[in-house]
Amino acid sequence: MTEYTDKIQEIAKRLLAEGKVEMVIGFRKGTVPMMNQPHYAASAASVNELIWDSNCALNLANYVTDKKGTIGIVAKGCDSRNLVTHIVENKIRREQLYIIGVPCTGMVDHRKVSAMAGGEILSMEEAGDDLTVSGQGFSKKISKADVLQENCASCTHRNPVIHDELIGNPVAEQTDADPYASVRRVEDMTPDEKWNYFEKLISPCIRCYACRNACPLCYCPTCFVDESKPQWVGKSQDAIDVRTFHLLRAYHCAGRCTDCGACERACPMGIKIREFTKKLNKDCQELYGWEAGLTLDQRPPLDSFKTDDPQEFIK
Amino acid sequence: MTLIKIDRQTWADGIEKAKLAYRVFGPVKEKNDHEFKQLDKGEMPDFSLQNTRLSPKAIVYPQSQIMLTYSLDESRDDCRIMKEVENVTAPQLVLGIRPCDALAFPIVRRNFDSPEYQDTYWIKAYEATTFVGLACNAACSTCFCTSAGTGPFGETGQDILLMQDGDALYAKILTPKGEALAASMGWSKPAEPDAAGKLDALKTKAEASITASVSTDKLKDKILLELYGAPFWEEEAFSCINCGTCTYVCPTCWCFDVQDETHGLSGVRMRNWDSCMSPLFTIHASGHNPRTQKYERVRQRFMHKLKYYVDKYDKGIQCVGCGRCIRMCPVNIDIRRICDKMNRFDAKSCACDIASS
Numbered sequence: 001m002t003e004y005t006d007k008i009q010e011i012a013k014r015l016l017a018e019g020k021v022e023m024v025i026g027f028r029k030g031t032v033p034m035m036n037q038p039h040y041a042a043s044a045a046s047v048n049e050l051i052w053d054s055n056c057a058l059n060l061a062n063y064v065t066d067k068k069g070t071i072g073i074v075a076k077g078c079d080s081r082n083l084v085t086h087i088v089e090n091k092i093r094r095e096q097l098y099i100i101g102v103p104c105t106g107m108v109d110h111r112k113v114s115a116m117a118g119g120e121i122l123s124m125e126e127a128g129d130d131l132t133v134s135g136q137g138f139s140k141k142i143s144k145a146d147v148l149q150e151n152c153a154s155c156t157h158r159n160p161v162i163h164d165e166l167i168g169n170p171v172a173e174q175t176d177a178d179p180y181a182s183v184r185r186v187e188d189m190t191p192d193e194k195w196n197y198f199e200k201l202i203s204p205c206i207r208c209y210a211c212r213n214a215c216p217l218c219y220c221p222t223c224f225v226d227e228s229k230p231q232w233v234g235k236s237q238d239a240i241d242v243r244t245f246h247l248l249r250a251y252h253c254a255g256r257c258t259d260c261g262a263c264e265r266a267c268p269m270g271i272k273i274r275e276f277t278k279k280l281n282k283d284c285q286e287l288y289g290w291e292a293g294l295t296l297d298q299r300p301p302l303d304s305f306k307t308d309d310p311q312e313f314i315k
Numbered sequence: 316m317t318l319i320k321i322d323r324q325t326w327a328d329g330i331e332k333a334k335l336a337y338r339v340f341g342p343v344k345e346k347n348d349h350e351f352k353q354l355d356k357g358e359m360p361d362f363s364l365q366n367t368r369l370s371p372k373a374i375v376y377p378q379s380q381i382m383l384t385y386s387l388d389e390s391r392d393d394c395r396i397m398k399e400v401e402n403v404t405a406p407q408l409v410l411g412i413r414p415c416d417a418l419a420f421p422i423v424r425r426n427f428d429s430p431e432y433q434d435t436y437w438i439k440a441y442e443a444t445t446f447v448g449l450a451c452n453a454a455c456s457t458c459f460c461t462s463a464g465t466g467p468f469g470e471t472g473q474d475i476l477l478m479q480d481g482d483a484l485y486a487k488i489l490t491p492k493g494e495a496l497a498a499s500m501g502w503s504k505p506a507e508p509d510a511a512g513k514l515d516a517l518k519t520k521a522e523a524s525i526t527a528s529v530s531t532d533k534l535k536d537k538i539l540l541e542l543y544g545a546p547f548w549e550e551e552a553f554s555c556i557n558c559g560t561c562t563y564v565c566p567t568c569w570c571f572d573v574q575d576e577t578h579g580l581s582g583v584r585m586r587n588w589d590s591c592m593s594p595l596f597t598i599h600a601s602g603h604n605p606r607t608q609k610y611e612r613v614r615q616r617f618m619h620k621l622k623y624y625v626d627k628y629d630k631g632i633q634c635v636g637c638g639r640c641i642r643m644c645p646v647n648i649d650i651r652r653i654c655d656k657m658n659r660f661d662a663k664s665c666a667c668d669i670a671s672s
Contacts, residue, residue, distance in 0.1 A: 030647035037647035038554040115347050210558035210645050226595045235574050235587045236379035266645035268560045
């Protein structure tokens with residue numbers, strides 16, 4: 001995917017020169033390996049910093065929420081689905097955006113790579129699906145397929161669903177992916193086992209809210225955990241409050257989550273937060289045949305009513 | 316200063332002995348990362364680490380801490396009277412703290428134990444703690460301790476410094492507290508005469524392994540409001556998502572929020588770590604928020620560490636160069652880059668840049 005860099009810079013330069021957009025949002029190379037930084041380019045010099053590789057995992061839709069003016073934005077499959085969600089939910093207008101679509105072959109899970117490397121990684125080189133990570137006294141070849149983020153490994157929307165320009169040929173979509181294997185494992189547990197599973201899952205949480213803040217869906221002006229008049233949730237490390245945060249946040253994302261994985265990537269403690277949202281995604285698919293962010297013509301299932309909705313109680 | 320050699324058996328026996336008198340904390344590997352944990356009987360600290368994921372600050376300054384209790388029962392004489400909780404910390408021993416993290420305690424102490432204010436909770440826990448450091452033989456690419464007031468063999472903030480040369484373990488006693496600990500743990504065998512020389516060579520090698528640095532020499536001379544009004548803050552803050560990762564993993568971030576939690580007729584007044592990245596950090600009771608913008612919050616964090624603290628105490632920066640915020644920031648905001656920008660900032664040339672562009 002690294003060949004996309006030149007194309008992105010070329011398009012960004014053109015858009016800025018033509019005055020089509022005021023800025024182009026993309027990524028620039030990070031100061032540490034596998035950590036690219038969201039970046040906006042508004043001048044020719046800053047356009048040259050825009051890059052693309054397998055470490056552009058954060059969701060850039062998060063950076064256009066309620067923005068004024070015209071914006072060019074680099075969007076892989078999941079980002080584009082969140083742009084659709086943003087447009088449907090009136091967080092940005094379609095005509096404000098020039099979407100530079102990036103067919104994506106998945107992003108690298110930096111934790112998996114670090115665990116395999118056996119030393120501090122000082123650089124990562126990428127050539128197609130071959131990654132070479134190097135550090136003091138070692139250099140190791142890794143296949144990208146082995147270190148994909150879990151959401152990428154099971155992604156079925158690698159190509160942007162909405163775009164003004166596509167920077168490369170669409171990539172083949174995965175058809176044998178099973179995103180819900182771990183959800184079924186939890187569904188098969190007894191209530192006690194489920195309770196213990198989720199308690200253990202969130203026990204390392206330090207309530208930094210990186211998961212929430214990296215998520216494009218979490219745009220409430222004041223999150224329920226930050227409300228002080230009245231205060232709904234305590235602020236300590238009390239297990240009830242930590243649990244309340246995670247469960248309510250997940251439900252706020254029901255029918256809206258695109259499984260972009262930004263929450264898990266951002267979590268400093270490596271918590272598998274998608275275990276919550278994936279269950280809700282599965283339910284939405286099974287109950288309403290719904291996947292978030294695929295169409296501008298429909299609102300998410302939990303804020304719309306249809307006579308053929310499966311639940312009898314509402315009729 | 317005494318240099319002691321500790322053999323394997325003395326090491327294990329000493330730790331078990333110490334557990335009778337202290338709550339002993341040490342790095343323990345959990346999944347892929349190390350964290351400081353209280354060691355159970357028979358459990359040894361694992362020194363095969365670069366550093367722990369979270370800093371050990373919570374050992375003295377827990378993320379949530381109850382300070383006072385109260386009753387709302389009108390039939391009681393002490394209704395609505397705040398009472399201090401029992402504030403006695405049992406002796407604690409931190410084994411294997413890195414020199415960067417150890418330096419954080421004297422830095423934080425300037426805030427919690429000043430001539431004007433004494434934070435009794437922090438002070439009592441700090442005074443009850445003995446710090447045994449562990450020198451770093453090889454640094455991480457994000458370490459910049461040598462430009463933040465210490466080094467891989469730095470001694471500040473520790474009572475004993477442990478140094479590893481291959482399988483051999485040496486202890487340098489630094490304070491009377493350290494001397495007492497060494498005696499109680501049976502660490503008494505003097506190191507061989509050439510050990511000091513070998514360790515000096517290790518120290519030189521370790522210092523050379525630090526590849527990252529920041530320049531801080533001009534921070535003090537900057538005019539505060541010019542730096543505050545510098546044009547780079549909005550650009551540098553663009554990627555920030557305003558999570559609390561940097562502040563919570565930081566060994567020197569000391570801010571807390573006070574909360575009352577009532578259950579039925581009884582309640583507690585507690586403090587919890589707070590984060591200047593959160594809009595809630597500055598919101599007034601009136602609803603007014605003086606820091607509504609993301610860049611203002613980002614600016615606050617760096618101005619506090621690299622300018623306000625520098626000006627107030629004249630003891631360098633409020634940062635120990637551990638690099639955690641660099642490694643763990645989900646959007647790659649790098650304190651080295653920002654510190655250099657601040658240190659380099661020239662309001663005059665900046666004004667010219669803007670005028671000519």
